[in-house]
Amino acid sequence: xxxxxxxxxxxxxxxxxxxxxxxxxxxxxxxxxxxxxxxxxxxxxxxxxxxxxxxxxxxxxxxxxxxxxxxxxxxxxxxxxxxxxxxxxxxxxxxxxxxxxxxxxxxxxxxxxxxxxxxxxxxxxxxxxxxxxxxxxxxxxxxxxxxxxxxxxxxxxxxxxxxxxxxxxxxxxxxxxxxxxxxxxxxxxxxxxxxxxxxxxxxxxxxxxxxxxxxxxxxxxxxxxxxxxxxxxxxxxxxxxxxxxxxxxxxxxxxxxxxxxxxxxxxxxxxxxxxxxxxxxxxxxxxxxxxxxxxxxxxxxxxxxxxxxxxxxxxxxxxxxxxxxxxxxxxxxxxxxxxxxxxxxxxxxxxxxxxxxxxxxxxxxxxxxxxxxxxxxxxxxxxxxxxxxxxxxxxxxxxxxxxxxxxxxxxxxxxxxxxxxxxxxxxxxxxxxxxxxxxxxxxxxxxxxxxxxxxxxxxxxxxxxxxxxxxxxxxxxxxxxxxxxxxxxxxx
Numbered sequence: 483x484x485x486x487x488x489x490x491x492x493x494x495x496x497x498x499x500x501x502x503x504x505x506x507x508x509x510x511x512x513x514x515x516x517x518x519x520x521x522x523x524x525x526x527x528x529x530x531x532x533x534x535x536x537x538x539x540x541x542x543x544x545x546x547x548x549x550x551x552x553x554x555x556x557x558x559x560x561x562x563x564x565x566x567x568x569x570x571x572x573x574x575x576x577x578x579x580x581x582x583x584x585x586x587x588x589x590x591x592x593x594x595x596x597x598x599x600x601x602x603x604x605x606x607x608x609x610x611x612x613x614x615x616x617x618x619x620x621x622x623x624x625x626x627x628x629x630x631x632x633x634x635x636x637x638x639x640x641x642x643x644x645x646x647x648x649x650x651x652x653x654x655x656x657x658x659x660x661x662x663x664x665x666x667x668x669x670x671x672x673x674x675x676x677x678x679x680x681x682x683x684x685x686x687x688x689x690x691x692x693x694x695x696x697x698x699x700x701x702x703x704x705x706x707x708x709x710x711x712x713x714x715x716x717x718x719x720x721x722x723x724x725x726x727x728x729x730x731x732x733x734x735x736x737x738x739x740x741x742x743x744x745x746x747x748x749x750x751x752x753x754x755x756x757x758x759x760x761x762x763x764x765x766x767x768x769x770x771x772x773x774x775x776x777x778x779x780x781x782x783x784x785x786x787x788x789x790x791x792x793x794x795x796x797x798x799x800x801x802x803x804x805x806x807x808x809x810x811x812x813x814x815x816x817x818x819x820x821x822x823x824x825x826x827x828x829x830x831x832x833x834x835x836x837x838x839x840x841x842x843x844x845x846x847x848x849x850x851x852x853x854x855x856x857x858x859x860x861x862x863x864x865x866x867x868x869x870x871x872x873x874x875x876x877x878x879x880x881x882x883x884x885x886x887x888x889x890x891x892x893x894x895x896x897x898x899x900x901x902x903x904x905x906x907x908x909x910x911x912x913x914x915x916x917x918x919x920x921x922x923x924x925x926x927x928x929x930x931x932x933x934x935x936x937x938x939x940x941x942x943x944x945x946x947x948x949x950x951x952x953x954x955x956x957x958x959x960x961x962x963x964x965x966x967x968x969x970x971x972x973x974x
Contacts, residue, residue: 484578485560488540488553489533497522497550507531507551510542522550533576534558559585561677567635569690570669570788570841573677582680582688584626584841586789591624591845591853624853627843629665634658634963638668641958642937646672649920649942649951655692655820656955658963659934661828661925663858664837666786667933667963693784693791696817697919697938700903701754701885701948703813705827705923707763708751709873710774713865716765719747719872723758732804736760736812751876752884754900756812763811768799771807777864778826779836780818786839794818813903824936826864827923830877831897831931834870836861873897874928881924888953889924891961893971898924898956900948905941917941922952926960932969935959 490511497503504519511518511532521529534556535543543551559574572583580589638656646654654672659665671691675683689695711717725742728735738756742749750758763771776782781796795817797806802815809815821839829836838859845854865873877897880886885900901921904913920942925934937952937959945951964971 483560483562484557487534487556487558489556490531490535490540490543490551490553492522492529492531493527493550493552494522494524494529495527495550497548503548503550506546506548507543510539511535563632564676564678565674566632566639567630567669568674568677569671569688569692570630571677572688572690572789573680582789583690584628584788587787588626588842588845591626593623624845624847626845629660629667629840629843630669631667633966635668635670637962637966638959639670641955641962642670642672644958645937645939645951645955649939649944651920651939651943652941653691653695654940655936655938656959657692657820657824657936658959659824659828659839661831661837661931661934663840664825664828665840665843665858668959669841689790690788692820693786693788694819696792696794696819697921697940698814698816698903698906699818699823700813700901700919700921701756702823702827702899702901702921702923703816703818704751704754704759704811705830705873705877705899706775706778706780707759707766707771707811708747708876709830709865709869710771711762711766712872713774713869714766714770717747717762721747721762723747723750723755723761725750725755725757727757729757729760731760731764731808734805734808736808748876748879751899752879754880754885760808760811764807766807768802768807771810772796772799774864775810775816777836777862778829779822779861779864780816780826784819784821784825784839786821787841791821792819794822813901820936820938823921823923824934827899827925827936828934829864830870830873831925831928831934832870833867834863834865836864877924878928885947885949886922886924886953888949889922889956889960891926891957891964894927894960894964894969895929895972896924896926896956896960897928898922898953900953902946902948918946920946920948920951922948922956924956926964927969927972929972932967933960933963 500522504515508515508518572585574585575581580586642654642656656670658668675687723745727741728737742753742755783791874897881889881896886898903919905917907914920939923936925931935956937955939951942951
């Protein structure tokens with residue numbers, strides 16, 4: 483929303499004592515006296531001292547009753563919700579030009595056109611009588627209607643912030659999606675900032691990490707591996723896999739922290755078994771796997787209406803090493819953005835159809851006329867309906883009796899996958915021993931999915947397993963959002 487504020491300007495020739503004036507107003511405005519004095523000593527008839535003052539500053543300056551100073555009314559963008567969705571919303575600059583977030587992406591639509599009055603002034607800034615030319619009326623900017631639900635956004639931010647603070651993580655991201663439409667219901671990022679005072683925060687806090695940052699997905703990517711293997715019919719649910727804690731593939735040893743013994747396909751996903759998933763993934767042809775990864779939307783922009791989105795990293799098979807097929811199977815040697823990952827998981831919730839993420843529903847003008855309407859847009863069918871439904875049954879067991887039990891909900895059946903991704907340390911050329919990304923992605927209720935949720939905590943201190951750190955955030959968000967959306971619990 484816009485509010486009316488006042489900006490302070492000076493007419494230097496009318497300022498009687500520049501030194502004294504500069505000293506008096508600089509302390510009120512938190513400006514350097516020298517900078518103010520330099521402006522007052524300019525040979526100009528108009529100079530800005532400070533624009534868009536606080537009400538207290540205006541009151542203090544007016545009390546001084548100084549000659550040569552005056553105020554102009556201006557419009558200032560005001561964000562009444564402060565931190566809420568700030569990394570998504572972004573902010574505007576001094577001239578109300580969009581600089582970050584939605585404010586930047588839709589700057590042309592939002593800012594409108596200013597009115598114009600041409601007049602002549604004399605040498606000391608006074609208006610010359612009868613010199614005003616024909617004025618041009620201003621044109622109001624449009625408004626954008628978001629898919630974001632304020633209540634769901636608040637629930638999501640509250641749950642994420644709690645985990646972010648408790649885990650002392652470097653960053654946190656949570657996204658809530660309506661899987662059938664691709665509508666983003668909430669997008670939370672920590673740490674955040676107050677857009678009303680954006681210039682008081684480090685620039686690093688401004689960006690929307692949900693689209694600007696990429697992470698190795700770790701074990702959450704096992705969902706893509708297993709879905710591809712089922713789709714390509716290189717594996718069946720009753721296939722048996724043996725895990726003794728390690729496997730050698732093309733001369734490289736891959737480990738698992740547990741010796742799971744004999745397992746079927748559901749077990750290896752439920753237990754997040756590296757060995758079983760590598761045994762499955764390496765049955766795939768490399769080019770087939772790469773094609774499937776890209777079909778799920780990785781390695782390319784989702785084209786969400788937000789600035790700064792990146793592709794992530796998916797290498798062509800010609801650049802793969804002899805162990806890449808195994809590494810990719812368990813979510814290594816690839817980087818994905820949080821928005822890519824949640825949309826890919828949402829495709830399984832949506833019976834195999836990948837949707838384009840929607841953040842804006844419509845654009846309306848000042849007379850409430852709809853200028854543009856955004857409709858749900860299917861991108862492609864990434865796997866068959868049968869494969870998607872089978873994956874849902876598998877992912878239910880992750881929540882019911884696997885690594886994701888802390889995501890379990892009373893009255894609702896959820897499906898999901900945990901992830902604990904070692905971060906690659908480029909300074910030493912290998913994976914870090916103490917830096918991890920903790921993830922959980924899932925959807926609920928599985929018989930008719932209403933929401934998909936991603937939770938990511940980057941470099942949490944202490945406990946770092948996705949099932950321990952991220953899954954409870956999913957549970958907290960879903961347990962509040964489902965009743966809010968009037969989704970009835972399953973009496974079974």
